[in-house]
Amino acid sequence: MIAEAGHYALVLALGLAIVQSIVPMLGARWRDSGLMNVARSSALAQLLFVTLSFGALTMLHVTSDFSVVNVFENSHSLKPLLYKITGVWGNHEGSMLLWVLILALFGAMVAAFGNNLPLSLRARVLAVQGWIAAAFYFFILATSNPFLRIVSPPIEGRDLNPILQDIGLAIHPPMLYLGYVGFSISFSFAVAALIEGRIDAAWARWVRPWTLMAWVFLTLGIAMGSYWAYYELGWGGWWFWDPVENASLMPWLSGTALLHSAVVMEKRNALKVWTILLAIVTFSLSLLGTFLVRSGVLTSVHTFASDPSRGVFILLILCLFIGGSLALYAWRAPSLRQGGLFAPISREGALVLNNLFLTTACVTVLVGTLYPLGLEVLTGDKISVGAPFFNLTFGPLFVPLLIAVPFGPLLAWKRGDLLAAAQRLFAAGVAALMAVALVWAWVKGGPVLAPLAIGLAVFVIVAAISELAERIGLLRVPFRTAMHRAAGLPRSNWGTAFAHAGLGVALIGIVCETTWNSERIASMKPNDTAAIASYSVRLDSLVQRQGPNYREQIAQFVVSRDGQVVGTMSPSKRNFATRGMSTTEAALLTRGASQLYISLGEAGADGAIAVRIYYKPLVLLIWFGPMLMAFGGLLSLSDRRLRVGAPKPARAPHDLQPAE
Amino acid sequence: MALWFVLGLMTALAAFAVLWPLSRGGKFSPSGSELAVYRDQLAEVDRDAMAGLIASPDAEAARVEIGRRMIAASEAAPETSSSVHITARRAVAVVALAGLPALAAGLYLTFGSPSLGDFPLAERQRAEISTASLDRLVGQVEAHLEKNPSDARGWEVLAPVLFKLGRYEDAAKAFRNIIAYKGESASRHADLGEALSAAAGGVISADAKKEFERAVALDNQDIKSRYFLGVAADQDGRTDDARKIWQAMLDSAPADAPWRPLVQAALSQAGGSVAQRNDAPGPTADDIAAAKDLNETDRNVMVRGMVDRLATRLKQDGNDVQGWLRLVRAYMVLGENETARQAVSDAQRIFEKDEQRLRELNDGVKQLGIGG
Incomplete structure (x- = not known):
């Protein structure tokens, strides 16, 4: 009954989504508040039913009900409980169900907390959400139904792909989806505004918290995915310019641009048409990412679906939504009123520059990702566009962007003074030069660009701090006053500073890891010692162990430095009998922000085992940076002005009357 | 029956979700407006100016601009009246009460399998003991041994069954585990050798031969190993050796040994007509x-x-x-x-x-x- 009830709940959610996509639209047209409010209740009910459906699937996975095809194909009764649960979204059907669950969650959040929106705008936003939801429910039911049954259930399941049996999988896809799907709200707002034909500064304010929330989750999701690839795939790399990674990076880049242009729109009522376009493009890129991952167009670790009918279906959804929204844009955008003007050197100008670089970077990634696909379709040639292409194009785009980052917050709105801003950045510039000199002296030669890049990173970080200091008048006014100002400073300012500093921190990590990373590949027998950086690593023993659904070979290493033992590391290789696959579990030893990384290779006949040892200086900063950024985003989100659904002082409805 | 009840309940809930707002007449529900946003912005400018974050001329300019936006917003604001579209509401109510259940039922009956109950693992395991097929039992034992690989008794149960099922390689693995966890004996090595040669399609491979030799070393009277060593010799083309081994077995065997005919048959094949005439089971x-x-x-x-x-x-x-x-x-x-x-x-x-x-x-x- 659980399976069938879950299935039916999904069907009901589709029905509600269809109602939600039509009725409120008509209600907004006829100004009937009852019809408009159908959006609200049906969005909430939709969340209820999708949650039921998702809960049912989870239940089926937990109880190992192999009469459900999805459970049979992706679970195993011996799997640990945690992976039974994460296995729910570790496969195509389940992950699509998670996708619509999050979509419904965001829809319900707009319904529940969107009291500050005009009724008609909220109705239209939810109706557009309804279109998206209906398309995806139908996609799931027709081509990727997780509730299909087997009449005579097999005794045992086929197990989840062992690579996906990892705690990283428990959090990384939901985070990413929260990001991807979160941008659907910005999209719905944009389309609703186009339909309504009216857009102004208030729109940007309403849409900004949703964008910010999606951006925070996407940032965390990407960072986590990168860390997962780093330790689970056992290659020691953290970013592969894999199309699936690119698919998540593209919405991030355009989402970041959207975040910044929405600020301009909110404050200065400018860049309206451009912001709307960015909102549409960002969600389109999210959909494109879904298409790339889910259709099986790409062959990579992530592509667990390779069914052409699904691909065609998603492509249809993609064309419908991207094509439809862009057509609507082309039709309605020219009629939107343009807003405030500004001089090129101004906060607005800086943000436009930021948008320019971010979108160009985004297009670069898009080209690099889609070009090989297009070429393969047209000529049948298989080429791969890898790191060199992206390093050559992406890098040069980000350097000027990073140089410009500190200037933005220091420039005034409307017309700014570049010279004054530069003067205020004097301290940051000095710090950067010192950093360059220090690094140069310390490494003595080596790559020329690395110290410069570190200097740039230091510049960004120090500038973010000095911008804050400047704002609260630290060192200029008495300390007590400065602290008072710091407390009164809007949290979004703090958020900006943290996010920008995070950028610099991540850059330091990236530069250090790629430049001073050292690697040793050795074939080791017990009691052999390998030296790497200033550490020496001794293979202590090799043991076999039985896990719940695998056998593993564990190598015990003792790590010492200057004769002092600093820790033990035990990387392993796991053999999963059910799928006949093996995975490598790398071992990490964290020393400050640096890490030692050991992963095992093949065992030789003579009792030796191939071992890869890496020393990665400051590698953790790569992920610490995005976490800072996300923290900045959260701070900004918690800003009084933006708080979603913050309880407002009760106001009688008639107080609002003149507002309408 | 319970299933239909639950599905019906869910349908009613969905219909109610659509109907509920319709029932709330023309009453205007709370909604925000742009003016609220601009009022907030004004308040923020005041706050910033008080905290000394922006200079007062800047604050004044910002206030003027926000004021301009407020005027524009109130000009553009649509009329506040909320109409009640009775026909549309009735149509939506019909959709909620008839269309939604019909659509849901139609789709569900297309994709769903309402006649199938749940089969969670725990329940299935309980039901299986009585109607268990050999395959399922083997599966259970294998699952058990996957978790407790050192359970020699389990391997002893499993190994001959696997052999009978024709899963020779698994059987060989099982026999090997018996030796590993219970110690070696001639008969265990002989069983392992037999499984290995069965896995090789009846050919006595080098591995299998090693096992038989080990068995004979442990007990030089072990029938199975001796017989198979004979087969091995025969397969190697050393027919004389094979005959010698088998003949020795027959000579030392009790008359009622159950394996006698087998060895005799093998001997007769290897030794041609001579052996046959001498040893055909006659009076x-x-x-x-x-x-x-x-x-x-x-x-x-x-x-x-x-x-x-x-x-x-x-x-x-x-x-x-x-x-x-x-x-x-x-x-x-x-x-x-x-x-x-x-x-x-x-x-x-x-x-x-x-x-x-x-x-x-x-x-x-x-x-x-x-x-x-």
Whole structure:
């Protein structure tokens, strides 16, 4: 009954989504508040039913009900409980169900907390959400139904792909989806505004918290995915310019641009048409990412679906939504009123520059990702566009962007003074030069660009701090006053500073890891010692162990430095009998922000085992940076002005009357 | 029944979600407006100016601009009136009460399987004990052993079953585990060797041979290993060695050893006609001695008994050409030509698919002088 009830709940959610996509639209047209409010209740009910459906699937996975095809194909009764649960979204059907669950969650959040929106705008936003939801429910039911049954259930399941049996999988896809799907709200707002034909500064304010929330989750999701690839795939790399990674990076880049242009729109009522376009493009890129991952167009670790009918279906959804929204844009955008003007050197100008670089970077990634696909379709040639292409194009785009980052917050709105801003950045510039000199002296030669890049990173970080200091008048006014100002400073300012500093921190990590990373590949027998950086690593023993659904070979290493033992590391290789696959579990030893990384290779006949040892200086900063950024985003989100659904002082409805 | 009840309840809930706002008349529900946003912005400018974050001329400019936006917003604001579109509401109510359930039922009956109950693992395991098929039991034992690989008793149960099921490689693994966890013995090595050679399609591989040799080293009387070592020698082309091994086995074997016929058959194949004549299971010395003392009738009874024994054996295991020929000859000696012919056609039917043996049989029959 659980399976069938879950299935039916999904069907009901589709029905509600269809109602939600039509009725409120008509209600907004006829100004009937009852019809408009159908959006609200049906969005909430939709969340209820999708949650039921998702809960049912989870239940089926937990109880190992192999009469459900999805459970049979992706679970195993011996799997640990945690992976039974994460296995729910570790496969195509389940992950699509998670996708619509999050979509419904965001829809319900707009319904529940969107009291500050005009009724008609909220109705239209939810109706557009309804279109998206209906398309995806139908996609799931027709081509990727997780509730299909087997009449005579097999005794045992086929197990989840062992690579996906990892705690990283428990959090990384939901985070990413929260990001991807979160941008659907910005999209719905944009389309609703186009339909309504009216857009102004208030729109940007309403849409900004949703964008910010999606951006925070996407940032965390990407960072986590990168860390997962780093330790689970056992290659020691953290970013592969894999199309699936690119698919998540593209919405991030355009989402970041959207975040910044929405600020301009909110404050200065400018860049309206451009912001709307960015909102549409960002969600389109999210959909494109879904298409790339889910259709099986790409062959990579992530592509667990390779069914052409699904691909065609998603492509249809993609064309419908991207094509439809862009057509609507082309039709309605020219009629939107343009807003405030500004001089090129101004906060607005800086943000436009930021948008320019971010979108160009985004297009670069898009080209690099889609070009090989297009070429393969047209000529049948298989080429791969890898790191060199992206390093050559992406890098040069980000350097000027990073140089410009500190200037933005220091420039005034409307017309700014570049010279004054530069003067205020004097301290940051000095710090950067010192950093360059220090690094140069310390490494003595080596790559020329690395110290410069570190200097740039230091510049960004120090500038973010000095911008804050400047704002609260630290060192200029008495300390007590400065602290008072710091407390009164809007949290979004703090958020900006943290996010920008995070950028610099991540850059330091990236530069250090790629430049001073050292690697040793050795074939080791017990009691052999390998030296790497200033550490020496001794293979202590090799043991076999039985896990719940695998056998593993564990190598015990003792790590010492200057004769002092600093820790033990035990990387392993796991053999999963059910799928006949093996995975490598790398071992990490964290020393400050640096890490030692050991992963095992093949065992030789003579009792030796191939071992890869890496020393990665400051590698953790790569992920610490995005976490800072996300923290900045959260701070900004918690800003009084933006708080979603913050309880407002009760106001009688008639107080609002003149507002309408 | 419970399922339909739950589905019905869910449908009602969904319909209610659509109907509920419609019932709330023309009352205006709280909603925000742009002006609220601009008011907030003004308040923020005031806050920033008070905290000294922006200079007062800047604050003034910002206030003027926000004021301009407020005016624009109130000009552009749509009328506040909220109409009640009765026809539309009725239509939506119909959709909620009829359309939504119809759509849901239609889709669900297309994709769903309402007749199937749940089969969670725990419940299935309970149900299975009674109706368990061999495969499932084996699966359970294997699952158990996956978790407790050192359970030698489990491997002992599993190994012969796997062997019978024809999963020779798994059987070999299981036998190996028995040796690993319970210690070695001649018979365990012999079983392992047998599984290995079965996995190799009957060829005594080097691995298998090693196991047999190990078994013989542990116990030089181990029948299975000795027999297979003979087979190995035969396969290697050392027919003489093979014959020697088997002959030695027969010499030292008790007369009623159940494996005797097998070794005899092997020996007869390896040794050609000589071995066959000497060792065909005929009347034993005792039988002949007994026969001497019998009169004609009794002798006939005894011969009859022997023939019947042979016939019964062939009925159970007819895969023995020489046996059939002996039977036919016996019937002819007894003068029962009709029964002899019957036996010939029985044998021909058995060897229908085996051309070589059929030819052997027919040749033999021809020599005996009766037509098929």
